[in-house]
Amino acid sequence: MKPIQKMQIILIIMIAFWGMVAGTTVQAQQKNIILATTTSTQDSGLLDFLLPVFEKKTGYFVKTIAVGSGQAMVMGQKGEADVLLVHSPAAEKKFVAEGCGVNRRLVMHNDFIVVGPVEDPAKVKGTRATIEAFQKIASAGVLFLSRGDNSGTHAKEKEVWKACGINPEGQKWYQQTGLGMGETLNVASEKNGYTLTDRGTYLALKKNLHLDILMEGDAILLNIYHVIEVNPAKWPKVNTSGGKAFSNFMVAKETQDIIKTFGVEKYGAPLFFPDAGKKEEELGK
Amino acid sequence: MDLVFEGIWKAFCLLVTFDPEVMQITLLSLQVSGAATLVSLIIGISTGTMVALTQFPGRRFVVSLINTGMGLPPVVVGLFVTIFLWRNGPLGFLGVLYTPTAMIIAQAIIATPIVMGITLAAIQALPKNLRLQILSLGATRFQMVWILVKEARLPLLAGVMAGFGGVISEVGASIMVGGNIKGYSRVLTTATVMETSRGNFDIAIALGVILLLLAYFINLVLTHIQQRERPR
Numbered sequence: 001m002k003p004i005q006k007m008q009i010i011l012i013i014m015i016a017f018w019g020m021v022a023g024t025t026v027q028a029q030q031k032n033i034i035l036a037t038t039t040s041t042q043d044s045g046l047l048d049f050l051l052p053v054f055e056k057k058t059g060y061f062v063k064t065i066a067v068g069s070g071q072a073m074v075m076g077q078k079g080e081a082d083v084l085l086v087h088s089p090a091a092e093k094k095f096v097a098e099g100c101g102v103n104r105r106l107v108m109h110n111d112f113i114v115v116g117p118v119e120d121p122a123k124v125k126g127t128r129a130t131i132e133a134f135q136k137i138a139s140a141g142v143l144f145l146s147r148g149d150n151s152g153t154h155a156k157e158k159e160v161w162k163a164c165g166i167n168p169e170g171q172k173w174y175q176q177t178g179l180g181m182g183e184t185l186n187v188a189s190e191k192n193g194y195t196l197t198d199r200g201t202y203l204a205l206k207k208n209l210h211l212d213i214l215m216e217g218d219a220i221l222l223n224i225y226h227v228i229e230v231n232p233a234k235w236p237k238v239n240t241s242g243g244k245a246f247s248n249f250m251v252a253k254e255t256q257d258i259i260k261t262f263g264v265e266k267y268g269a270p271l272f273f274p275d276a277g278k279k280e281e282e283l284g285k
Numbered sequence: 286m287d288l289v290f291e292g293i294w295k296a297f298c299l300l301v302t303f304d305p306e307v308m309q310i311t312l313l314s315l316q317v318s319g320a321a322t323l324v325s326l327i328i329g330i331s332t333g334t335m336v337a338l339t340q341f342p343g344r345r346f347v348v349s350l351i352n353t354g355m356g357l358p359p360v361v362v363g364l365f366v367t368i369f370l371w372r373n374g375p376l377g378f379l380g381v382l383y384t385p386t387a388m389i390i391a392q393a394i395i396a397t398p399i400v401m402g403i404t405l406a407a408i409q410a411l412p413k414n415l416r417l418q419i420l421s422l423g424a425t426r427f428q429m430v431w432i433l434v435k436e437a438r439l440p441l442l443a444g445v446m447a448g449f450g451g452v453i454s455e456v457g458a459s460i461m462v463g464g465n466i467k468g469y470s471r472v473l474t475t476a477t478v479m480e481t482s483r484g485n486f487d488i489a490i491a492l493g494v495i496l497l498l499l500a501y502f503i504n505l506v507l508t509h510i511q512q513r514e515r516p517r
Contacts, residue, residue: 034383039482042479043479043482043483045483048467051467061469063383063464063466063469063470064464064466064467065383065464065466066465078371078373079372079373080371080372080373080382179482180482181482182481182482182483182484183481183482185484186484204483204484205483205484207484208484208486209484235372235373237372237373237377
């Protein structure tokens with residue numbers, strides 16, 4: 001075969017590939033929903049479990065963009081997402097109050113935990129209050145890894161520091177990774193540092209970490225997930241019916257039953273506790 | 286170290302069992318990067334040849350821009366492509382953000398200057414008199430360009446390999462404009478990032494091994510074309 005012929009064959013194959021890609025794009029565009037969510041729902045595997053059920057039931061195609069809760073809400077603010085699944089209550093209330101989102105509903109909760117090196121140099125273990133634990137870490141000057149990415153976990157961590165009356169920014173023992181929860185846990189494990197994490201991600205990664213749970217069960221450590229529809233009045237391009245369908249699906253009884261059992265087989269305990277219909281104030285009591 | 290062997294073993298298992306998800310991810314990587322390379326070849330080789338063969342004011346400046354573009358950071362490309370493709374952005378009406386098409390666009394932007402820069406250097410490296418000789422033998426301008434491109438086949442194929450290698454291994458732009466959506470816009474690199482953050486290091490290594498194998502076979506084919514005896 002002459003070289004030119006061969007090149008032509010290669011070109012034709014490549015064009016065919018391209019055509020296939022373009023074809024699938026056009027096909028999938030009609031019933032798309034953009035779900036902006038936190039990394040923990042994806043990294044824990046919950047969405048991989050729930051989305052096929054939703055897609056089969058409704059015929060929608062969900063595009064999950066897993067970012068921090070902060071970035072997810074910015075996407076909502078700009079009308080670049082249709083529905084949010086986030087865990088940063090204070091910021092969410094502001095988001096809804098500003099008219100960016102509507103119909104904010106409680107979906108589920110789990111909790112945050114303070115993890116750190118097995119040797120526990122700051123002697124956090126046995127502490128009852130999170131504030132006390134954070135104060136011990138600060139006064140011992142042991143490395144603390146922060147997400148530093150405006151995620152829901154980062155917001156919670158800042159809330160605790162504020163309650164302590166400590167400003168950790170710029171301190172030698174305080175480092176910000178700017179990464180997701182999974183990566184931050186790996187960094188903490190490698191550098192023998194403490195960090196605040198959601199229980200789901202910690203359990204999922206536990207086998208590779210040299211970190212122990214040192215503090216848990218405090219009311220301040222509640223991690224609450226809400227679903228919010230992006231306000232279509234503000235952004236006409238938002239897929240309103242899709243967002244609503246997803247939001248309704250998340251609080252539906254069958255979905256809540258799936259959430260209740262998710263992870264039990266693999267980790268021996270559920271990763272999330274369904275809460276649809278409850279009030280935020282009732283949780284943790 | 287055990288982890289690495291586990292990962293390689295896992296890669297082997299995934300490949301021999303034709304794991305449908307991994308197959309789909311691998312195929313999509315190939316399609317997206319292949320299409321992006323193709324686009325970059327069309328734009329890169331034509332523009333590169335044109336710049337190499339013409340003289341115009343500000344030519345050095347243009348060449349320096351192309352050479353800088355060869356090191357275009359993928360995340361920066363990803364950021365700008367995202368902003369342009371947002372629903373409410375300037376190209377939002379296309380509705381292609383978070384699709385493989387958006388990934389092709391971003392990767393083509395990354396690969397084009399690479400192909401262009403190498404083409405430029407390759408065509409310029411040809412002996413100057415060759416051009417005159419071809420023209421004096423009665424070739425049309427188009428025939429002359431075609432012969433020059435064929436003459437520069439070796440470095441041009443190196444450009445193809447560099448362009449393809451640049452985009453198949455790229456993760457920053459792909460994850461931003463594609464969104465790493467399962468079964469839809471998840472490619473080998475973005476899947477590796479996700480599995481790493483999930484703590485599934487064995488699967489992450491396996492995906493890395495598959496990516497390397499894929500890059501190797503593509504380059505093997507291209508090298509074969511490049512190094513073959515030229516027909517006399």
